[in-house]
Amino acid sequence: MQNVLGMTGAGLSGLLRARTQWDKPSLGLYGLLTLIAIVVPICNLLIPESSALHISTYTVTLLGKYLCYALLALAVDLIWGYCGILSLGHGAFFALGGYAMGMYLMRQIGDRGVYANPLLPDFMVFLNWSELPWYWHGFNHFGFAMLMVLLVPGLLAFVFGSLAFRSRVTGVYLSIITQALTYALMLAFFRNAFGFGGNNGLTDFKDILGFNLQHDGTRIVLFLLTIVALATGYALSRAIVKSKFGRVIIAIRDAESRARFMGYQVHHYKVWLFVFSALLAAVAGALYVPQVGIINPGEFSPLNSIEIVIWVAIGGRATLYGAVIGALLVNFAKTWFTAAFPEVWLFALGALFVVVTLFLPQGIAGLLAMKNKLSGTPLSGAPLSKSAAGGKT
Amino acid sequence: MAYRIISVFLLVVLAALSTRADESEFSQKLAALSTAKLSDMSVAVEELANVGKEQALPYMDALLDNQLYFRRSDSKLFRIDTSKDPAIITDVAADKKLEGAATSEFKKIIISNSVRTKLRELMARLQLASKDSDLRARAAREMLGAVTESDKPILEEALSKENDSEVKALLKAAIALPNLDTGDAAQRLAALDNLAGNVEPAVRNRLNQLLEKNPDGSFIEADIQVRDQARYVIGTIESKLQRYRFAETIFFGLSLGSVLLLAAIGLAITFGVMGVINMAHGELIMLGAYTTYVIQQWLPNQLEYSLMIAVPAAFVVAGLVGVAIERGVIRWLYGRPLETLLATFGISLVLQQAVRTIFSPLNRQVSTPEWMSGSWEINSVFSLTYNRLYIVIFSLIVFALLSLLLKKTSLGLYVRAVSQNRAMAKAMGVRSDWVDAMTFGLGSGIAGIAGVALSQLTNVGPNMGQAYIIDSFMVVVFGGVGNLWGTLVGSLALGVANKFLEPASGAVLAKILVLIFIILFIQKRPRGLFPQKGRSAES
Numbered sequence: 001m002q003n004v005l006g007m008t009g010a011g012l013s014g015l016l017r018a019r020t021q022w023d024k025p026s027l028g029l030y031g032l033l034t035l036i037a038i039v040v041p042i043c044n045l046l047i048p049e050s051s052a053l054h055i056s057t058y059t060v061t062l063l064g065k066y067l068c069y070a071l072l073a074l075a076v077d078l079i080w081g082y083c084g085i086l087s088l089g090h091g092a093f094f095a096l097g098g099y100a101m102g103m104y105l106m107r108q109i110g111d112r113g114v115y116a117n118p119l120l121p122d123f124m125v126f127l128n129w130s131e132l133p134w135y136w137h138g139f140n141h142f143g144f145a146m147l148m149v150l151l152v153p154g155l156l157a158f159v160f161g162s163l164a165f166r167s168r169v170t171g172v173y174l175s176i177i178t179q180a181l182t183y184a185l186m187l188a189f190f191r192n193a194f195g196f197g198g199n200n201g202l203t204d205f206k207d208i209l210g211f212n213l214q215h216d217g218t219r220i221v222l223f224l225l226t227i228v229a230l231a232t233g234y235a236l237s238r239a240i241v242k243s244k245f246g247r248v249i250i251a252i253r254d255a256e257s258r259a260r261f262m263g264y265q266v267h268h269y270k271v272w273l274f275v276f277s278a279l280l281a282a283v284a285g286a287l288y289v290p291q292v293g294i295i296n297p298g299e300f301s302p303l304n305s306i307e308i309v310i311w312v313a314i315g316g317r318a319t320l321y322g323a324v325i326g327a328l329l330v331n332f333a334k335t336w337f338t339a340a341f342p343e344v345w346l347f348a349l350g351a352l353f354v355v356v357t358l359f360l361p362q363g364i365a366g367l368l369a370m371k372n373k374l375s376g377t378p379l380s381g382a383p384l385s386k387s388a389a390g391g392k393t
Numbered sequence: 394m395a396y397r398i399i400s401v402f403l404l405v406v407l408a409a410l411s412t413r414a415d416e417s418e419f420s421q422k423l424a425a426l427s428t429a430k431l432s433d434m435s436v437a438v439e440e441l442a443n444v445g446k447e448q449a450l451p452y453m454d455a456l457l458d459n460q461l462y463f464r465r466s467d468s469k470l471f472r473i474d475t476s477k478d479p480a481i482i483t484d485v486a487a488d489k490k491l492e493g494a495a496t497s498e499f500k501k502i503i504i505s506n507s508v509r510t511k512l513r514e515l516m517a518r519l520q521l522a523s524k525d526s527d528l529r530a531r532a533a534r535e536m537l538g539a540v541t542e543s544d545k546p547i548l549e550e551a552l553s554k555e556n557d558s559e560v561k562a563l564l565k566a567a568i569a570l571p572n573l574d575t576g577d578a579a580q581r582l583a584a585l586d587n588l589a590g591n592v593e594p595a596v597r598n599r600l601n602q603l604l605e606k607n608p609d610g611s612f613i614e615a616d617i618q619v620r621d622q623a624r625y626v627i628g629t630i631e632s633k634l635q636r637y638r639f640a641e642t643i644f645f646g647l648s649l650g651s652v653l654l655l656a657a658i659g660l661a662i663t664f665g666v667m668g669v670i671n672m673a674h675g676e677l678i679m680l681g682a683y684t685t686y687v688i689q690q691w692l693p694n695q696l697e698y699s700l701m702i703a704v705p706a707a708f709v710v711a712g713l714v715g716v717a718i719e720r721g722v723i724r725w726l727y728g729r730p731l732e733t734l735l736a737t738f739g740i741s742l743v744l745q746q747a748v749r750t751i752f753s754p755l756n757r758q759v760s761t762p763e764w765m766s767g768s769w770e771i772n773s774v775f776s777l778t779y780n781r782l783y784i785v786i787f788s789l790i791v792f793a794l795l796s797l798l799l800k801k802t803s804l805g806l807y808v809r810a811v812s813q814n815r816a817m818a819k820a821m822g823v824r825s826d827w828v829d830a831m832t833f834g835l836g837s838g839i840a841g842i843a844g845v846a847l848s849q850l851t852n853v854g855p856n857m858g859q860a861y862i863i864d865s866f867m868v869v870v871f872g873g874v875g876n877l878w879g880t881l882v883g884s885l886a887l888g889v890a891n892k893f894l895e896p897a898s899g900a901v902l903a904k905i906l907v908l909i910f911i912i913l914f915i916q917k918r919p920r921g922l923f924p925q926k927g928r929s930a931e932s
Binding site: 160177351353 | 725746859902
């Protein structure tokens with residue numbers, strides 16, 4: 001216990017001491033986020049619908065969704081890019097955060113549901129349940145629900161990470177058991193008896209903290225909150241990787257045994273990074289649900305979790321801003337492809353996986369860095385050796 | 394033309410030669426049916442049974458059902474089912490339907506009730522004397538609970554001649570059941586003893602009736618001794634049933650395990666030897682299943698042999714795709730297992746979409762050949778379906794062949810050498826890249842074979858690969874990488890465990906529990922049940 005405290009103490013003081021470097025890509029990212037935070041609300045609320053500059057609420061929601069994904073990608077990049085932990089189950093933390101938020105929104109419906117039961121959500125009435133299961137209590141309070149958004153995924157990540165990292169499960173083994181984790185959760189949430197709406201999940205939300213979810217203003221506020229969350233998440237992640245804690249993390253990625261022999265409690269570092277990453281994912285999930293309006297067990301599917309990894313791979317690992325770029329680009333492409341050429345999307349996504357791993361091991365960020373190097377201004381960012389993010393050390 | 398004449402002539406000669414004396418006597422007796430008076434019918438039927446033996450059964454059956462007719466023109470016998478419209482007319486001798494005949498051409502053969510009783514008795518005797526033990530068992534089973542006093546001597550006679558233990562038990566039960574109702578106390582207790590361990594539903598129902606109560610709470614059965622004995626006999630039956638249920642669960646578990654084994658064994662090779670996580674493995678299984686589908690479409694008349702053709706074909710198709718994947722993508726990514734995982738995942742998406750585009754997003758229907766359908770009925774409560782049984786055997790054969798290949802051939806030697814120490818193998822002159830390609834092709838080919846087997850059990854669709862990929866990984870990781878025995882033990886153990894959990898918790902929960910178990914197991918033994926030993930194992 002002493003160890004843990006000492007270690008986290010060192011990590012935190014490292015965090016505080018870390019000079020947040022205002023390097024070019026970070027500035028670019030903050031600039032971009034500030035820009036859309038100003039332009040989008042204006043174009044949506046102030047500019048009349050007839051104008052060509054008007055941004056529809058649908059587009060705002062779509063953008064908000066992408067930004068949630070960007071935060072999720074950031075979470076994966078933090079552990080994969082900087083610590084070599086390839087989680088194929090990060091969608092689970094995202095979905096758990098989403099479910100916690102969904103439960104709050106469900107309780108907010110009150111007697112406005114189809115069955116007009118003031119206490120029970122519709123699906124429970126439908127299943128002939130007479131009382132609220134114990135784990136649904138308290139979710140009518142926003143504060144409690146937000147606590148659960150962080151606590152449940154964080155606790156799961158802590159328990160899972162402690163078990164896995166203490167017994168030194170690494171590389172592909174770890175990837176596979178994270179996948180098993182999210183798969184098991186998916187199967188569980190698909191069950192009606194589990195008490196989370198089964199197949200249909202939680203949906204048909206009405207309002208949040210008294211504000212109508214269908215209202216443009218509420219949507220814009222949620223959108224802005226997502227931007228704030230992403231910017232904060234980015235700043236925190238950046239502070240972590242620049243701190244002493246971050247240095248150790250990178251050392252573990254590149255040579256885990258050596259870091260261990262030098263006296264670092266490798267698994268403590270890994271567990272706390274994993275928990276932090278899970279929290280980022282959970283916040284992303286919690287912001288995602290009120291904007292999209294539904295959460296169902298499909299979010300737990302292993303395919304979703306693997307898709308997150310490809311966003312990061314395409315954007316560029318171990319750069320943080322690369323993850324954001326990757327998530328935004330791939331999802332824009334997905335929206336466009338599935339509308340224009342639905343047949344081609346999976347071909348394109350599949351080809352992206354292959355092409356990026358073969359020819360662009362450092363993703364788009366790597367391309368940018370190469371361009372900058374040619375023009376003479378080196379980019380900060382962790383160097384990626386050939387085995388850097390691989391499992392083998 | 395000449396050929397046809399000769400063959401017809403030959404047929405006639407053959408038919409004439411095979412017509413023996415009793416044959417013609419049998420047809421005489423058949424003819425007698427159409428002419429006999431109602432009062433002579435009893436004799437006619439008895440003679441028919443004595444002469445014709447089992448051959449007479451279909452006629453007697455039709456006669457018993459009031460469906461035996463003769464044609465006015467030639468006295469030939471037909472079975473006519475008039476309950477349907479138009480009436481179904483069957484030529485009894487040839488067991489063939491007669492089309493386009495009017496019922497007015499035929500005359501019904503009428504029998505009296507006494508003849509009917511006689512017929513039943515004769516038929517039971519004939520069936521019980523049959524050489525086919527299945528037929529004897531069926532006859533005895535049909536008689537259970539419907540035995541009259543007059544049947545008893547027949548049954549007792551059959552019992553004295555019977556050697557087959559199953560039929561013996563049935564006959565004993567058939568004799569014992571009426572004794573329960575009619576006999577004195579000693580006879581009833583003896584009858585109960587004869588019923589011990591008999592799992593026939595008719596017996597179980599009758600025994601349970603003995604323990605039922607009247608509305609006023611008193612037992613219907615007054616004799617307390619009989620009740621106690623019945624309770625004891627029910628106990629023996631229950632424990633026997635439990636044993637069968639246990640055996641059945643084991644079989645279902647082994648069946649699931651063999652499917653897992655087939656799906657995982659190819660993965661075990663590629664993962665174990667090359668350290669490559671092939672996420673497209675499930676799609677290679679899918680390709681094997683689609684190969685079966687295509688072959689059945691091409692050769693719709695050779696359904697019986699389609700699987701024999703499909704097994705090598707699927708091996709080749711999936712193997713070639715595997716070699717292409719290895720040469721095209723994976724070999725550039727050695728030493729980066731996590732990136733291989735991503736690239737092969739991309740390939741799996743492309744393959745899925747390709748199948749969706751070429752065939753359809755819907756499931757395809759793969760037929761099951763005759764010899765694989767149906768089930769092997771061991772008794773009335775325990776039967777094994779042939780398709781599952783064959784797949785268990787098939788998976789073990791594949792496993793054995795693969796072990797032989799790895800142990801006894803030079804390719805196997807190279808594969809083992811490369812998997813144990815790649816650098817040293819290279820230094821000794823093993824062409825490791827060739828071995829990689831062959832290994833990957835082999836593993837993929839086996840995935841294809843697994844697809845053929847799975848096409849007989851589940852739906853063949855673009856998503857079928859995904860359903861197996863996670864389970865296959867679990868098996869490989871559980872069993873221990875690079876160890877075929879580990880895969881065998883792992884898959885069968887997981888399959889059986891899953892089936893034992895299912896009745897208590899339901900299928901989905903059982904799967905979740907197994908997944909959680911594996912996650913915890915990996916914490917304890919990160920290298921699986923049977924970890925690979927050697928210097929390179931720690932890498």
